[in-house]
Amino acid sequence: MNGIRIGTRGSKLAMIQAKMLSAHLNSSGITTELIVVETAGDRDKEAPIYTMGGTGVFVSALNEKILSGEIDVAVHSAKDIPTSIPEDIEIAGVLERGPVEDLLVSRTPLERMPKGSVVGTSSLRRSHEILFARPDLEVKSIRGNVDTRIRKYVEGQYDAIILAKAAYDRLGLDENAYVLDVHSFPPAANQGIIAVTAKAGSEYASILRSLSDRMSMTAMLIERTVLMQLKLSCDDPVAVLATGSDPIRLFIRIYSLAGRSYKDFVFTVHDPEEAAGYSSALKEKVPESFGYKWR
Numbered sequence: 001m002n003g004i005r006i007g008t009r010g011s012k013l014a015m016i017q018a019k020m021l022s023a024h025l026n027s028s029g030i031t032t033e034l035i036v037v038e039t040a041g042d043r044d045k046e047a048p049i050y051t052m053g054g055t056g057v058f059v060s061a062l063n064e065k066i067l068s069g070e071i072d073v074a075v076h077s078a079k080d081i082p083t084s085i086p087e088d089i090e091i092a093g094v095l096e097r098g099p100v101e102d103l104l105v106s107r108t109p110l111e112r113m114p115k116g117s118v119v120g121t122s123s124l125r126r127s128h129e130i131l132f133a134r135p136d137l138e139v140k141s142i143r144g145n146v147d148t149r150i151r152k153y154v155e156g157q158y159d160a161i162i163l164a165k166a167a168y169d170r171l172g173l174d175e176n177a178y179v180l181d182v183h184s185f186p187p188a189a190n191q192g193i194i195a196v197t198a199k200a201g202s203e204y205a206s207i208l209r210s211l212s213d214r215m216s217m218t219a220m221l222i223e224r225t226v227l228m229q230l231k232l233s234c235d236d237p238v239a240v241l242a243t244g245s246d247p248i249r250l251f252i253r254i255y256s257l258a259g260r261s262y263k264d265f266v267f268t269v270h271d272p273e274e275a276a277g278y279s280s281a282l283k284e285k286v287p288e289s290f291g292y293k294w295r
Contacts, residue, residue, distance in 0.1 A: 003031035004204060007062045007071035010036040011145040016170050017194050018075045024095060028211055035071050037062050059197075063089045066199055073198045073208065077167075078190035078220055081197070083228045090200040093208030097216040098166035098192040100241060102126065102185050103177040105153055105168075106160035110134060110178065113160065120149065120158035124237040128255040128262070129185045130162070135260075146171055166192040186239035186253050189223035215245055218271070225272040226252060229279035230294070242275075250275055252282065257291030 004025060008018035015034070022032040038061070059081050062074035067088060081091065104110050104119075110133060113119075119130050120142030127139045142149055142158060146167055153161045153175070164187075165179060193216055198205040219242040226240045227233060237255035242248050252265040263286060267278045283294035 003033060004207070005033045005035055005070075005072045007035050007037050007065050007074040009058060009062070010038065011147075013077075013146055013167055013171055014075070017077070020095060020170075020194060021075045021196060024211065025207075030207065035065075037065050037071070037074075059085075063197055066197065072202075072204045073196050076195050076197065078193035078195035079188045079234045081190075081195060083224060083231075083233060085197070088200050089197050090205055091195050091220070092198040092205035093196045093212035094216045094220055095194040096213040097219065098194075099169065100187045100192045101165045101182050102180045102187065102191075103163050103165045103168050104160050104180055105150070105163055105175050105177045107176055110160075110180070113137060117159035118157075120152065120161040123162070123188070124235065125188055125239060125255065126162045126185070128237045129180075132260070132262075133184055146173075150175060164191055182241075186241055186251060188234040189227050189238075189240035190220050190234070191241075193220050195220065218245070218248070219243070221272045222248060222250060222269060222275045225275045226250070226279045229276050230282065230292075242269075246270070250278070252279075254282070254286055254290065254292075256287075256289065258289060261290075263287075263290075 006018055006022060008014050018034050022034060025032050059076055062076070063086060065071045066074055078094065106113065113134065115136040116138060118138045118140050120140055121127055121130070122141050122143055130137060130139055140158065142152060142161060144152070146163060149161050149163070150173065152158060168177060196208050198208055222242040223240045232238050237257070239253040241251045247268045247270050250267045250269050253262055255262040265282060265285070269275045269278065286292060
């Protein structure tokens with residue numbers, strides 16, 4: 001093997017995350033090359049993500065490049081990876097998980113924002129969370145990479161925006177921001193995790209597995225299992241967080257699609273298989289009035 005060609009989106013955050021993977025591989029004596037791939041989500045920076053088929057728009061182009069042999073692996077924010085991926089692609093490795101919290105980029109904390117202030121987010125989950133905490137605020141969709149969102153905020157198009165703390169930290173941003181309490185603002189499944197896909201069964205997949213952070217991989221697989229069992233994605237208003245080890249605490253919050261309510265569930269699990277059983281049982285515990293088509 002002459003090295004590993006790493007495919008990545010061209011945004012500043014994506015490049016930083018790709019360089020983090022590159023440094024991780026370099027530290028084990030593996031040479032790397034970064035190759036930028038444009039995705040549908042990069043070309044259309046205005047339409048809400050959920051109207052474009054979800055965050056998978058950032059992933060499919062990279063996986064196609066793997067299958068065509070143009071790159072060897074692709075680096076992603078794990079929460080962008082759909083629960084259903086091609087059989088000949090696998091999530092082979094992850095880096096150590098970053099912070100899971102969300103941040104409110106604002107001049108004042110959430111509780112002191114004036115009534116009617118406009119908060120920008122493209123996430124249905126975050127929209128629900130904001131309106132539960134402050135129903136007197138206005139939530140508007142915002143698209144673009146993090147730099148674009150920050151610019152729109154600075155220009156006054158929004159009074160505040162919500163970002164993942166992991167992204168904020170990795171970018172080294174210095175805008176005034178407030179960490180949102182994880183109990184009131186639980187994260188999307190896989191938030192804070194950088195994942196790497198490769199061709200299933202390939203030499204590259206084997207290398208990535210051997211260098212993967214095991215605790216973060218287990219958490220990622222458990223959280224993905226919940227979404228797979230419930231046929232959901234991170235575009236749905238659902239929060240999933242696996243923390244700790246031996247055993248693992250699994251927290252799930254499901255927001256109603258038809259009203260202002262939610263249900264929380266907490267389980268103790270040891271592996272994805274156990275999480276699958278608990279997740280499947282949730283279908284009978286979430287009211288039909290929530291609007292999910294499970295029954």
